[in-house]
Amino acid sequence: MTEQVEVPRQEAPEHETVPEFRARARAWLAAHVPLESPGEPFLQWDDEGVARDRAIQRSLWDGGIAGVHLPREYGGLGLSAAHQEAFREEAAEYRMPENFGNAFNVVIPTLLTHGSELLKRRHIPRILRGDDIWCQFLSEPSGGSDLAGLLTRAERTEGGFVLDGAKIWTTGGNYSDRAICLARTNPDVPKHAGLTMFVVDMRTPGIEIAPVRLLDGSADFCQEHIDDVFVPAENVVGEVDDGWRVATTLMVNERSAIGRGWSLGGQRGQQADTGIGLAPELLDLARELGRDTDPSVRALIGERWVLEAVMAATTKRVGAAIAAGDLPGPAAAILKAMSGATAVRRGEIDLAVAGVRAAAAPAGGGELWGLHRLSSHGIGGGTTEMQRNAIAERLLGLPREPSDDRVVPFRQLRQNTRPA
Amino acid sequence: MAFGLSDDQELFRSTCRRALQERAPVERVRELLDDPVGFDRATWAAGAELGWTAMFVPEELGGGSVSGEALVDAAIVAEEFGRSVHPGPALVTNVVAAGLARAASPELAERVLPGIAAGELVATWAFAGPDDALPAEPPVTAVPDGAGHRLDGVASYVPDAAAADLLLVSATTPDGPAQFLLPRDAPGIEVQPLETLDLARRLASVRFTGVAAGPETVVGTVGGAAGDLEHQLRVALVLQCAETTGATARGLAMTVQYAKDRVAFGRPIGSYQALKHRMADHRMWLEGSAAITAHAARAVALDRPDAAIAPRVAAAHVGRRSTATLHDCIQLHGGIGMTWEYDLHLYFRRVISNEVLLGSPDQHQRALVDIAEEAAA
Numbered sequence: 001m002t003e004q005v006e007v008p009r010q011e012a013p014e015h016e017t018v019p020e021f022r023a024r025a026r027a028w029l030a031a032h033v034p035l036e037s038p039g040e041p042f043l044q045w046d047d048e049g050v051a052r053d054r055a056i057q058r059s060l061w062d063g064g065i066a067g068v069h070l071p072r073e074y075g076g077l078g079l080s081a082a083h084q085e086a087f088r089e090e091a092a093e094y095r096m097p098e099n100f101g102n103a104f105n106v107v108i109p110t111l112l113t114h115g116s117e118l119l120k121r122r123h124i125p126r127i128l129r130g131d132d133i134w135c136q137f138l139s140e141p142s143g144g145s146d147l148a149g150l151l152t153r154a155e156r157t158e159g160g161f162v163l164d165g166a167k168i169w170t171t172g173g174n175y176s177d178r179a180i181c182l183a184r185t186n187p188d189v190p191k192h193a194g195l196t197m198f199v200v201d202m203r204t205p206g207i208e209i210a211p212v213r214l215l216d217g218s219a220d221f222c223q224e225h226i227d228d229v230f231v232p233a234e235n236v237v238g239e240v241d242d243g244w245r246v247a248t249t250l251m252v253n254e255r256s257a258i259g260r261g262w263s264l265g266g267q268r269g270q271q272a273d274t275g276i277g278l279a280p281e282l283l284d285l286a287r288e289l290g291r292d293t294d295p296s297v298r299a300l301i302g303e304r305w306v307l308e309a310v311m312a313a314t315t316k317r318v319g320a321a322i323a324a325g326d327l328p329g330p331a332a333a334i335l336k337a338m339s340g341a342t343a344v345r346r347g348e349i350d351l352a353v354a355g356v357r358a359a360a361a362p363a364g365g366g367e368l369w370g371l372h373r374l375s376s377h378g379i380g381g382g383t384t385e386m387q388r389n390a391i392a393e394r395l396l397g398l399p400r401e402p403s404d405d406r407v408v409p410f411r412q413l414r415q416n417t418r419p420a
Numbered sequence: 421m422a423f424g425l426s427d428d429q430e431l432f433r434s435t436c437r438r439a440l441q442e443r444a445p446v447e448r449v450r451e452l453l454d455d456p457v458g459f460d461r462a463t464w465a466a467g468a469e470l471g472w473t474a475m476f477v478p479e480e481l482g483g484g485s486v487s488g489e490a491l492v493d494a495a496i497v498a499e500e501f502g503r504s505v506h507p508g509p510a511l512v513t514n515v516v517a518a519g520l521a522r523a524a525s526p527e528l529a530e531r532v533l534p535g536i537a538a539g540e541l542v543a544t545w546a547f548a549g550p551d552d553a554l555p556a557e558p559p560v561t562a563v564p565d566g567a568g569h570r571l572d573g574v575a576s577y578v579p580d581a582a583a584a585d586l587l588l589v590s591a592t593t594p595d596g597p598a599q600f601l602l603p604r605d606a607p608g609i610e611v612q613p614l615e616t617l618d619l620a621r622r623l624a625s626v627r628f629t630g631v632a633a634g635p636e637t638v639v640g641t642v643g644g645a646a647g648d649l650e651h652q653l654r655v656a657l658v659l660q661c662a663e664t665t666g667a668t669a670r671g672l673a674m675t676v677q678y679a680k681d682r683v684a685f686g687r688p689i690g691s692y693q694a695l696k697h698r699m700a701d702h703r704m705w706l707e708g709s710a711a712i713t714a715h716a717a718r719a720v721a722l723d724r725p726d727a728a729i730a731p732r733v734a735a736a737h738v739g740r741r742s743t744a745t746l747h748d749c750i751q752l753h754g755g756i757g758m759t760w761e762y763d764l765h766l767y768f769r770r771v772i773s774n775e776v777l778l779g780s781p782d783q784h785q786r787a788l789v790d791i792a793e794e795a796a797a
């Protein structure tokens with residue numbers, strides 16, 4: 001019953017060398033894509049940011065430079081990793097459609113590994129053309145770290161499944177077209193063995209989306225009530241009850257993308273030949289406050305540069321080592337944990353150097369330095385504590401805390417709860 | 421291979437590790453703790469065959485490096501030394517070799533570099549003051565005297581001075597810094613051993629009293645040696661970071677193994693999150709140490725735009741984090757970690773001492789601010 005999906009094609013020459021491709025990408029980007037402006041937010045989840053990112057992705061498609069290393073049968077260019085790297089280098093200066101980050105970094109690799117031919121042919125080209133933004137339906141009000149303990153149910157029905165439950169902290173939920181959604185299909189087996197991964201159309205009746213504001217005031221994520229939502233059987237990713245395997249692939253891809261820097265383009269100023277830079281902002285602030293001659297302040301400013309440089313060098317090293325097979329996939333937890341620890345210390349340093357300036361700034365201008373301390377937690381994408389578990393157990397081989405939650409049927413476990 | 425090592429370098433690493441394990445296991449290191457010279461000539465000779473002191477010496481003078489990346493190869497040796505708390509002057513000899521390869525006249529280079537490459541000459545570097553690892557001006561003074569110079573003053577914390585054949589002396593002249601290469605037994609040079617925290621490392625004060633340094637001993641130009649000193653410091657910082665990283669990796673590996681084997685309250689102590697999360701953090705910072713040290717090695721070797729910045733960044737990170745790690749390794753061992761017999765303190769001693777020997781983390785961090793201000797001026 002596989003319906004035939006017509007896969008659209010980009011206009012692009014066949015058999016392009018890397019330099020030929022690079023020249024073409026460079027010319028198209030220069031003519032059609034805006035430069036990244038300094039200080040602009042990485043993710044902009046509002047009408048303007050979403051419309052702009054859709055237009056940019058569409059423009060990459062129109063220019064024949066979208067999905068560089070993705071297979072041609074799913075709308076990509078089918079070029080090599082070296083072509084893709086050339087694209088990232090050329091794109092480093094430009095605004096990339098980062099709202100498509102989940103789609104490219106997480107969804108496409110997961111579909112390529114586990115998805116049916118139908119799902120791949122239907123969804124990958126729509127992402128490449130800028131049609132579909134994706135979000136991840138993993139965390140629930142009852143828990144995120146213990147993902148395999150989730151409560152959302154998927155019951156079999158005529159032609160598919162009916163989903164009931166709730167999801168939360170969904171980045172970009174209110175602007176997304178599709179979700180990749182993990183739900184429980186069998187509660188009578190241990191928790192990892194009864195999960196299934198689905199593709200869910202966000203416009204299906206029964207999905208109610210409410211934005212949730214973050215502590216810094218931004219509104220990047222949402223909560224969703226899922227009430228009798230029908231999902232056709234063809235939307236199962238991989239096999240029914242084998243969703244944990246699909247989720248593992250998803251999380252490995254998520255962490256290695258975090259390791260690469262998440263951005264769909266290359267990172268500016270991180271090229272090997274320029275090396276470590278010393279960003280002037282904090283030193284400028286200290287000078288403005290007359291603290292730049294204080295030796296302890298100078299040591300703190302230096303420490304902030306040290307933190308940034310170590311994070312950048314480690315990101316490159318671990319990313320390359322995982323790609324080469326010198327470190328196992330869970331080593332990506334080092335990067336996630338380090339970025340958490342780095343953010344915390346950076347926040348402390350900024351507060352110490354800024355002093356009272358961290359508490360208030362002139363209205364409409366001036367940086368509110370205390371914000372760096374306010375939102376320096378490592379939670380999204382898996383908490384710092386969970387990264388420590390991964391490093392300790394998967395990398396160092398230390399034993400887990402004893403628990404029978406992997407062997408007892410889910411129904412008999414004490415379930416995750418949301419405190420009142 | 422931008423960040424990893426080439427196959428040749430991996431082979432070199434495993435050969436070095438095997439040589440150290442076979443010839444200088446920690447029992448042998450312990451035997452040498454009370455030895456006045458403090459290192460093992462037989463291991464030294466074997467190391468010379470493997471090229472431990474040849475990498476900075478040009479091929480036509482009998483040197484050469486495994487991979488063509490001299491500093492990266494030297495850092496491999498340094499890391500393995502750290503892993504074995506190996507004593508001896510290979511690292512500082514390499515710093516001197518790097519300085520000579522850069523600045524020595526062809527005659528001077530020809531006179532000493534073949535001997536260094538072959539392991540026949542041990543060299544060390546005298547530059548620190550009694551109260552400052554990184555004095556703004558070298559503590560030894562050199563004043564013109566006839567065709568040459570006369571050296572006076574005391575240099576401190578000089579590694580393996582008693583065993584050295586050659587001393588590279590950084591000195592302050594009326595025209596600016598200069599460097600001289602002198603035989604250690606030249607008249608007027610007096611070596612006074614210091615009591616060291618790192619029991620497997622010999623440090624000494626070296627007093628210069630009216631020491632005559634002829635024009636043939638000058639390395640680089642008199643008054644114009646600032647760049648040479650800076651380069652030697654960068655090389656020394658990279659090698660020190662590599663050594664500390666090796667020692668820390670070993671200490672942490674011992675601790676993780678112990679936490680798997682030691683049982684308390686009915687299960688291995690390594691299964692308690694309160695302990696394993698700490699080990700995870702140490703593993704994380706250790707990866708950072710390896711990454712930033714590798715980055716710094718290449719930045720210095722290729723004279724990249726961050727060649728001054730990267731070794732200081734590495735020294736600040738590696739120094740502070742490694743000491744914290746080794747401290748916690750002992751804590752996680754309980755009582756056994758506090759004993760003389762258990763080897764952990766040997767590693768801890770090296771790591772603490774390395775944190776401050778070439779300047780403290782705070783000093784390096786402040787130096788970064790100096791660099792930023794100079795660049796902006």
Ligand SMILES: Cc1cc2nc3c(=O)[nH]c(=O)nc-3n(C[C@H](O)[C@H](O)[C@H](O)COP(=O)(O)OP(=O)(O)OC[C@H]3O[C@@H](n4cnc5c(N)ncnc54)[C@H](O)[C@@H]3O)c2cc1C
Nearest residue numbers: 136137138139143144145169170171379380381382383385
């Ligand atoms: C900015 C942001 C964006 C996000 N985007 C998404 C998204 O797009 N999609 C999505 O599905 N989710 C998303 N999340 C959710 C995120 O993945 C979860 O918040 C996270 O996994 C933690 O789950 P929780 O909030 O339920 O906390 P809990 O799991 O309840 O954890 C509470 C505390 O207990 C600790 N803890 C729990 N279990 C253990 C354990 N075994 N060992 C030690 N400590 C433990 C945690 O570390 C934490 O400190 C996002 C979160 C943030 C902050």
